[in-house]
Amino acid sequence: MSRIVLRDLTKSFGELPVVDPLSLSVQAGEFVSIIGPSGCGKTTLVRVIAGLEPATSGDVEVDGAPPRHARANKRVAMVPQQPGLLPWRTVRANARLLLDVNRAANPTDAVAPEALLDEVGLSGFLDRFPHELSGGMQQRVALVRALALHAPLLVMDEPFAALDEITRAEMRVLLNRLVEGKHVTVLFVTHSIAEAVALSDRVLVSSPRPASIIADIAIDLHRPRPTDVEDHPRFVELCANVRHALHRGMAL
Amino acid sequence: MTHQLLRRLLAPLVGIVVFLGAWELLVRTQHVRPFVLRAPSRIVHYLGQQAGDYTGAAWVTIQHAMIGTAFALLVALLIGSAMAASSFFEHAAQPVLTLLQVTPFVAYIASVVLWLGSGTKPAVFIVALVCMPAFTFATVDGMRGADPAARELLASVDATRWEVLWRLRLPSAMPSLFTTARYNVGLALIAAYLVEGGNFANEGLGAIGKRAAAFNKGDALWAAVFSMALLGTISLVLISVAQRLVMHWHVSQRRQLR
Numbered sequence: 028m029s030r031i032v033l034r035d036l037t038k039s040f041g042e043l044p045v046v047d048p049l050s051l052s053v054q055a056g057e058f059v060s061i062i063g064p065s066g067c068g069k070t071t072l073v074r075v076i077a078g079l080e081p082a083t084s085g086d087v088e089v090d091g092a093p094p095r096h097a098r099a100n101k102r103v104a105m106v107p108q109q110p111g112l113l114p115w116r117t118v119r120a121n122a123r124l125l126l127d128v129n130r131a132a133n134p135t136d137a138v139a140p141e142a143l144l145d146e147v148g149l150s151g152f153l154d155r156f157p158h159e160l161s162g163g164m165q166q167r168v169a170l171v172r173a174l175a176l177h178a179p180l181l182v183m184d185e186p187f188a189a190l191d192e193i194t195r196a197e198m199r200v201l202l203n204r205l206v207e208g209k210h211v212t213v214l215f216v217t218h219s220i221a222e223a224v225a226l227s228d229r230v231l232v233s234s235p236r237p238a239s240i241i242a243d244i245a246i247d248l249h250r251p252r253p254t255d256v257e258d259h260p261r262f263v264e265l266c267a268n269v270r271h272a273l274h275r276g277m278a279l
Numbered sequence: 280m281t282h283q284l285l286r287r288l289l290a291p292l293v294g295i296v297v298f299l300g301a302w303e304l305l306v307r308t309q310h311v312r313p314f315v316l317r318a319p320s321r322i323v324h325y326l327g328q329q330a331g332d333y334t335g336a337a338w339v340t341i342q343h344a345m346i347g348t349a350f351a352l353l354v355a356l357l358i359g360s361a362m363a364a365s366s367f368f369e370h371a372a373q374p375v376l377t378l379l380q381v382t383p384f385v386a387y388i389a390s391v392v393l394w395l396g397s398g399t400k401p402a403v404f405i406v407a408l409v410c411m412p413a414f415t416f417a418t419v420d421g422m423r424g425a426d427p428a429a430r431e432l433l434a435s436v437d438a439t440r441w442e443v444l445w446r447l448r449l450p451s452a453m454p455s456l457f458t459t460a461r462y463n464v465g466l467a468l469i470a471a472y473l474v475e476g477g478n479f480a481n482e483g484l485g486a487i488g489k490r491a492a493a494f495n496k497g498d499a500l501w502a503a504v505f506s507m508a509l510l511g512t513i514s515l516v517l518i519s520v521a522q523r524l525v526m527h528w529h530v531s532q533r534r535q536l537r
């Protein structure tokens with residue numbers, strides 16, 4: 028079953044084309060990354076899929092329906108680049124935020140945020156406020172906030188871009204652990220090659236703006252991904268493949 | 280936290296004591312004539328003798344100022360939310376609010392008294408009227424400044440307008456509302472004082488001040504002025520405490536490098 032289907036999607040802002048005719052299908056349970064240079068239209072693509080921005084032309088289906096259905100039914104959980112935590116809410120309350128609005132659409136099997144916070148190592152910080160947390164901890168709260176929705180589709184827009192390299196590496200391991208074997212579909216936007224390869228089943232390489240997919244690279248590293256996956260020769264090889272595709276795109 | 284809070288309460292007291300000391304010293308050493316400036320000791324002495332009258336009047340004035348401010352805030356939140364939601368409404372309301380803000384309200388006190396009668400009503404009405412524009416602008420600014428990432432996030436699960444207003448926009452307006460409250464305190468008290476002096480109800484510090492001025496009673500006038508200053512200071516301290524408690528999460532409330 029396909030969670031996301033795009034058929035000849037285009038998006039322009041006035042005269043500016045941001046997404047070129049783009050077709051794509053993401054299967055349920057797949058972890059797909061989109062990698063592309065800054066400004067190529069990744070965020071725009073993600074916002075169209077999440078139903079936050081209308082497409083200019085073409086078809087978008089999420090769970091077999093237009094994105095606004097998925098949105099109304101809370102079927103898409105977003106993790107934005109900036110954590111977007113509310114400074115007046117505690118960690119616990121921030122993790123609940125998406126459950127606290129539009130409650131009618133809450134799934135019956137929503138996960139208790141406390142259990143998830145425990146899983147990401149924040150059980151000692153439930154009653155702290157965002158300003159008392161490090162950047163990595165804030166992004167972990169944002170992750171839990173999305174996972175707590177128990178949505179079948181997780182959309183993450185460069186969630187680790189603002190973090191330091193060491194923390195990013197930790198977050199990759201954590202994210203793999205959180206989503207592996209959970210039947211959740213993930214669309215992950217990044218501009219980090221290592222991140223894309225370490226996390227994904229498939230890496231889609233985008234051209235510079237307007238975005239179009241110029242390579243679709245299967246990542247055949249086995250799951251569950253070992254924590255030292257980035258030392259494997261196959262990992263290095265796949266990173267090189269992605270890098271070459273990116274360079275070809277830039278040269279076009 | 281409590282230690283910090285104590286210091287925060289103590290600091291304004293120190294400021295006032297130093298100010299009053301300098302004032303007293305000036306009057307005594309420079310032999311300033313009493314109708315130009317009275318020494319604080321003399322004012323306090325007079326206030327002590329008339330304590331009953333002045334606490335009664337101060338209570339009336341503070342009520343006028345507080346009820347008026349509460350109304351102003353309520354109306355400002357309503358109008359401000361609408362302005363933040365619709366740019367047409369914002370552009371329509373802005374000139375009217377500015378007009379209200381720049382019109383010297385002293386000019387229309389008499390009209391309002393004729394319209395609403397004497398006593399509490401005109402005082403509360405004018406306080407509310409003069410405090411409302413600044414609160415409204417603060418509401419709009421604060422709501423507009425709400426974190427765009429959080430707005431997108433709420434939109435992504437189809438939060439209703441109400442939920443966005445309540446969960447995100449209103450709390451985002453808190454910092455600018457507190458800043459405006461500090462500025463509006465003075466305005467509210469002065470408006471209450473002037474309306475009390477301008478109507479025939481004979482209550483409040485404004486009425487005492489007006490009578491004292493009319494009959495050239497310097498002690499009574501200075502005591503009224505002094506009481507007003509005291510009310511202003513107490514209100515500011517209370518606002519600081521409230522801000523500290525309600526907005527502990529905000530950058531402005533954290534210990535900072537100076």
Ligand SMILES: Nc1ncnc2c1ncn2[C@@H]1O[C@H](COP(=O)(O)OP(=O)(O)O)[C@@H](O)[C@H]1O
Nearest residue numbers: 040045063064065066067068069070071072236
């Ligand atoms: N709301 C908007 N209105 C006009 N232009 C926009 C808007 N959002 C994005 N853009 C433009 O679209 C292009 C792609 O932006 P974005 O999708 O944010 O890229 P990326 O996420 O890949 O860095 C940029 O040139 C940006 O200026």
Ligand SMILES: [Mg+2]
Nearest residue numbers: 069070184185
């Ligand atoms: Mg982006």
